[in-house]
Amino acid sequence: MIIDSHVHISLYENNAQSLEESRDLLLQEMARNGIEYAIVIPDNLENKDDIADLAKAIELTNGYKEFFLLGSPQIIQRGNSEIQKYRELLESGTVKGIKLFPGHDPYNPTDQRCLPYYELLQKLGCPVVFHTGDISSDPNIQNPLFYNDPKYIVEIADKYPKLKVIITHYFWPKIEYCYEITKNSPNIYFELAGTADPEVLEKSGGIEKMINVLEKTIQNRPDKVIFGTDWPMCDIKKQIDLVKSLKIDEDERERIFSKNAIEVYKLLI
Numbered sequence: 001m002i003i004d005s006h007v008h009i010s011l012y013e014n015n016a017q018s019l020e021e022s023r024d025l026l027l028q029e030m031a032r033n034g035i036e037y038a039i040v041i042p043d044n045l046e047n048k049d050d051i052a053d054l055a056k057a058i059e060l061t062n063g064y065k066e067f068f069l070l071g072s073p074q075i076i077q078r079g080n081s082e083i084q085k086y087r088e089l090l091e092s093g094t095v096k097g098i099k100l101f102p103g104h105d106p107y108n109p110t111d112q113r114c115l116p117y118y119e120l121l122q123k124l125g126c127p128v129v130f131h132t133g134d135i136s137s138d139p140n141i142q143n144p145l146f147y148n149d150p151k152y153i154v155e156i157a158d159k160y161p162k163l164k165v166i167i168t169h170y171f172w173p174k175i176e177y178c179y180e181i182t183k184n185s186p187n188i189y190f191e192l193a194g195t196a197d198p199e200v201l202e203k204s205g206g207i208e209k210m211i212n213v214l215e216k217t218i219q220n221r222p223d224k225v226i227f228g229t230d231w232p233m234c235d236i237k238k239q240i241d242l243v244k245s246l247k248i249d250e251d252e253r254e255r256i257f258s259k260n261a262i263e264v265y266k267l268l269i
């Protein structure tokens, strides 16, 4: 079984004319690539026509057993005033965790406004996912790596030792640095979205280097690496092929493709 733990419903890099069409295209892509379930991540930008925010993602996935959802609180716009809303969404299982977008938005993971969310998530046993890496949707942010450096994520993981802390995009292009700085924090997880993307690979030192870092990561934490793609920005098949190319046990591969996601997100499937 394959679970894709990182997709968006959006018009980026596809021919869909509406978000409904994008959802249907995603279902086709999943079927074509043997993906049974996907976790839809709402964007940090709200009310956009070309990518689903939380309200739109709830509407678009309602009634589809293939989809799970994360939440994405508006830290810049609303600080931690949405904490009660997210408590209810998490407790009811409407969302399985929370994604934060440091680097897309100008704040660090250690920002005071984020801390109540970490406490809530730790208490409920649900994960936080951090966007990392050298890309931002905000043209005013020149250096996204300043905001999502894993040194801040390690601080949070150590401060909240029972919080499940997921890094996505491996802080590309500084993947070796990200491996080294996180390797002693047992509650840090890695979700693989973007790590097979040609631009990410080129800027991160090539596919051999990526394979090496991922194999080391899996050796270090076989129960904490999770498959994800970042569709529609990234190609699903390339990401599957990358995981298939890793020199790891079949048991570990199965964990990455589905079992780890089921455990960390507590998916009832």
Ligand SMILES: [Zn+2]
Binding pocket: 006, 007, 008, 041, 193, 230
């Ligand atoms: Zn994404």
